[in-house]
Amino acid sequence: MKHDMLPRPLALIGAEVGEGASDAGCKWGSQALRERGLAAHLRASGRAARWTGMVRAPAARHSAQRLRAVEHFSAALAQQVLGPARAGALPVVVGGDHSCAVGTWSAVAEHWRAQGDIGLVWIDAHLDAHTPATSLSGAPHGMPVAALLGHGSPGLALLQGWAGKLKPHNLVILGARSFEAGEQALLTRLGVRVMYMEEVARRGFGACFAEALALVQRHTVAWGLSFDLDALDPADAPGTGTPVAAGIALADALAALRGCAADPACAALELVEYNPLHDADGRTARAAFALLKAMTAPQGRGARPAPCAAAQACAELS
Ligand SMILES: NC(=[NH2+])NCCC[C@H](N)C(=O)O
Numbered sequence: 401m402k403h404d405m406l407p408r409p410l411a412l413i414g415a416e417v418g419e420g421a422s423d424a425g426c427k428w429g430s431q432a433l434r435e436r437g438l439a440a441h442l443r444a445s446g447r448a449a450r451w452t453g454m455v456r457a458p459a460a461r462h463s464a465q466r467l468r469a470v471e472h473f474s475a476a477l478a479q480q481v482l483g484p485a486r487a488g489a490l491p492v493v494v495g496g497d498h499s500c501a502v503g504t505w506s507a508v509a510e511h512w513r514a515q516g517d518i519g520l521v522w523i524d525a526h527l528d529a530h531t532p533a534t535s536l537s538g539a540p541h542g543m544p545v546a547a548l549l550g551h552g553s554p555g556l557a558l559l560q561g562w563a564g565k566l567k568p569h570n571l572v573i574l575g576a577r578s579f580e581a582g583e584q585a586l587l588t589r590l591g592v593r594v595m596y597m598e599e600v601a602r603r604g605f606g607a608c609f610a611e612a613l614a615l616v617q618r619h620t621v622a623w624g625l626s627f628d629l630d631a632l633d634p635a636d637a638p639g640t641g642t643p644v645a646a647g648i649a650l651a652d653a654l655a656a657l658r659g660c661a662a663d664p665a666c667a668a669l670e671l672v673e674y675n676p677l678h679d680a681d682g683r684t685a686r687a688a689f690a691l692l693k694a695m696t697a698p699q700g701r702g703a704r705p706a707p708c709a710a711a712q713a714c715a716e717l718s
């Protein structure tokens with residue numbers, strides 16, 4: 401391997417937020433995975449990896465405060481993602497509830513804005529495309545997709561001072577099987593491609609992910625992957641706050657995602673909704689470790705190793 405083709409170092413960022421969820425236990429998810437040795441686990445496949453930040457959301461007792469807490473947190477998280485992105489590392493955001501996606505992908509969109517649009521593959525049992533007006537639960541983790549598309553709370557949609565971080569045709573949602581009419585109507589109106597679980601089961605996760613990846617790469621300069629652990633079948637990942645039956649098999653996800661982040665155009669990764677309070681036997685933590693290890697494996701099937709954008713920055717981060 402040539403030196404200028406070293407894989408980018410991984411910058412792990414803990415998103416300590418549970419205020420977005422009805423069950424706040426995932427606030428402690430990133431800390432739990434960190435203490436279990438996630439960084440060392442990822443280094444075992446030959447990449448530099450270290451935690452570069454832990455961002456904690458302010459506590460919110462009443463439901464009215466939760467959206468404010470998430471807005472405040474999202475701005476802080478975005479700053480923690482921008483740093484490593486600018487330094488040429490690969491940001492890997494570890495949740496935390498899925499509301500953290502607003503901070504993660506707003507930062508990535510901001511970073512690439514001068515060059516072009518970003519794409520996103522969103523793997524989830526839910527659509528997470530509510531606005532405060534359509535949400536039945538009022539939970540902000542059901543809203544990040546709408547916010548990234550420029551809808552809903554201005555405090556989320558206008559992060560970094562501009563709205564529309566994602567264009568609808570650069571987003572694909574994969575594995576959805578639990579959603580409400582209001583959020584589905586927004587996505588249908590905007591023309592977002594949703595591969596519902598029925599389609600994933602029929603065609604296979606591998607075929608769906610390959611198509612999703614091609615779609616988000618088509619009109620973009622960079623793309624990312626946001627993986628909600630509740631997309632997996634609860635038998636493989638019971639440790640989430642909102643599990644839904646009949647999900648994606650972990651083995652299928654591991655096979656399809658292997659090496660995906662070796663693409664130089666992969667801008668960031670996100671793994672969310674790990675709830676250690678519901679993971680008595682550690683099964684879900686092991687699934688999280690395996691997923692991130694597969695995604696960040698130095699080489700995928702036929703994928704080229706990613707060049708290191710800034711050798712100096714890589715050395716500093718490793
Ligand atoms: N990221 C998640 N786990 N989202 C679950 C959202 C559930 C439901 N649709 C709601 O809005 O309350």
Ligand SMILES: [Mn+2]
Pocket residue numbers: 498524525526528541628
């Ligand atoms: Mn989600």
